[in-house]
Amino acid sequence: MLKLSFVLLLGFWASxxxxxxxxxxxxxxxxxxxxxxxxANIAWYSYGYDFGNGVYQSDVKExxxxxxxxxxxxxxxxxxxxxxxxxxxxxxYDSNGYVTGPDRTGTIIDDMRSFLDFAQSQxxxxxxxxxxxxxxxxxxxxxxxxxxxxLQSYIDNALKPMVAALGDHPALAAWEIMNEPxxxxxxxxxxxxxxxxxxxxxxxxxxxxxxxxxMENNLKFVNWQTHAIxxxxxxxxxxxxxxxxxxxxxxxxxxxxxxTDACLLAAGGRSLGTLDFYQFHTYTYTGQWxxxxxxxxxxxxxxxDKPLVIGEFATVCGxxxxxxxxxxxxxxxxxxxxxxxxxxxxxxxxxxxxNQTTQDSGMLQLKGQNNGIGGAVNFPIVP
Numbered sequence: 001m002l003k004l005s006f007v008l009l010l011g012f013w014a015s016x017x018x019x020x021x022x023x024x025x026x027x028x029x030x031x032x033x034x035x036x037x038x039x040a041n042i043a044w045y046s047y048g049y050d051f052g053n054g055v056y057q058s059d060v061k062e063x064x065x066x067x068x069x070x071x072x073x074x075x076x077x078x079x080x081x082x083x084x085x086x087x088x089x090x091x092x093y094d095s096n097g098y099v100t101g102p103d104r105t106g107t108i109i110d111d112m113r114s115f116l117d118f119a120q121s122q123x124x125x126x127x128x129x130x131x132x133x134x135x136x137x138x139x140x141x142x143x144x145x146x147x148x149x150x151l152q153s154y155i156d157n158a159l160k161p162m163v164a165a166l167g168d169h170p171a172l173a174a175w176e177i178m179n180e181p182x183x184x185x186x187x188x189x190x191x192x193x194x195x196x197x198x199x200x201x202x203x204x205x206x207x208x209x210x211x212x213x214x215m216e217n218n219l220k221f222v223n224w225q226t227h228a229i230x231x232x233x234x235x236x237x238x239x240x241x242x243x244x245x246x247x248x249x250x251x252x253x254x255x256x257x258x259x260t261d262a263c264l265l266a267a268g269g270r271s272l273g274t275l276d277f278y279q280f281h282t283y284t285y286t287g288q289w290x291x292x293x294x295x296x297x298x299x300x301x302x303x304x305d306k307p308l309v310i311g312e313f314a315t316v317c318g319x320x321x322x323x324x325x326x327x328x329x330x331x332x333x334x335x336x337x338x339x340x341x342x343x344x345x346x347x348x349x350x351x352x353x354x355n356q357t358t359q360d361s362g363m364l365q366l367k368g369q370n371n372g373i374g375g376a377v378n379f380p381i382v383p
Contacts (some may be wrong), residue, residue, distance in 0.1 A: 019170035020380040028240035028336050034375035037337030038366045039078035048085035050102030050290045056111035065118045066310045072122035074360040075367025081127045091158040097140045099154040109165045116171040120381045133181035145217045155228040167233025174237035182243045184211035195263035216267050223268025230272040237276040241311045248280050249302040252292040256373035281312035289319045299334030305348035317352035331374035333346035
């Protein structure tokens with residue numbers, strides 16, 4: 001009996017020693033220490049083809065590990081890395097559009113684990129982004145928003161197996177359901193339920209893909225997957241990257257927080273399907289930030305009750321400030337993280353992407369900082 005109690009006690013303390021990003025109010029904690037997430041969007045080496053079906057072990061792995069090393073050397077502690085993107089390579093769809101597995105060959109989980117292992121060796125946390133709403137052309141993936149049975153097939157056959165296998169990895173900071181779903185929403189749709197009413201966004205630049213997914217469908221898509229992640233691993237954090245502050249705050253004109261707990265539950269009805277922290281992106285094409293954009297206001301001005309991360313920005317599509325100035329502003333003004341766009345050099349034809357030297361200069365600005373305002377930037381990712 002004494003031996004059994006001793007073994008149980010060892011197991012208890014071992015569970016406490018496992019590294020984990022958690023939230024407390026508007027703060028992030030790692031192993032109980034208040035931290036700030038400073039880093040970059042990688043966000044891919046080969047768009048939609050980084051993980052799964054045997055692609056990772058080629059030049060993808062070598063390049064991504066090189067970039068992780070460079071980010072770590074610049075003082076970065078976190079990266080945002082995309083997984084399925086539009087569904088071109090993963091998950092595995094059958095001929096009827098149902099998901100049969102995370103990928104066709106059964107390699108994606110090992111690929112993602114390899115990426116996490118190397119990130120841990122560099123003391124970097126990873127946010128895995130599942131889908132991309134900024135560009136969405138795969139009909140099988142679009143169908144997941146409309147067909148509950150197909151969405152459930154993804155959850156059961158792809159998402160839950162990935163989370164069950166990887167959810168306890170010390171370098172896994174969070175899962176992100178989708179990048180910029182507002183690119184594909186039905187704009188200017190009135191509803192008696194404010195959660196589904198997109199008229200507040202009518203005069204913004206949302207809905208640029210040509211798709212018309214109702215906000216209610218979008219929110220169910222998020223709620224069901226978030227619930228599934230937390231069913232598979234109760235300690236997992238989940239977020240979503242909105243295209244701007246307009247979709248995740250009620251504090252300014254032409255804005256509404258569509259991703260509150262109440263809105264997600266109203267759309268999907270699954271009790272665990274609420275976000276753990278907010279994240280929005282910010283770009284301007286005029287050389288001046290709009291008055292409500294994050295680099296013009298403090299995080300508390302958005303009146304949110306969870307941590308808030310600036311998930312994307314680039315100085316080439318921003319105000320006149322330098323990358324070091326913007327990283328420091330984020331740290332000093334109540335945000336809990338900032339990730340530059342993007343370490344891969346940006347998609348072909350993209351103009352809103354800083355080069356690696358510029359991004360490194362921002363991370364270097366925060367390297368080693370740890371005060372009562374922003375929290376620790378550099379900390380060990382413990383096994």
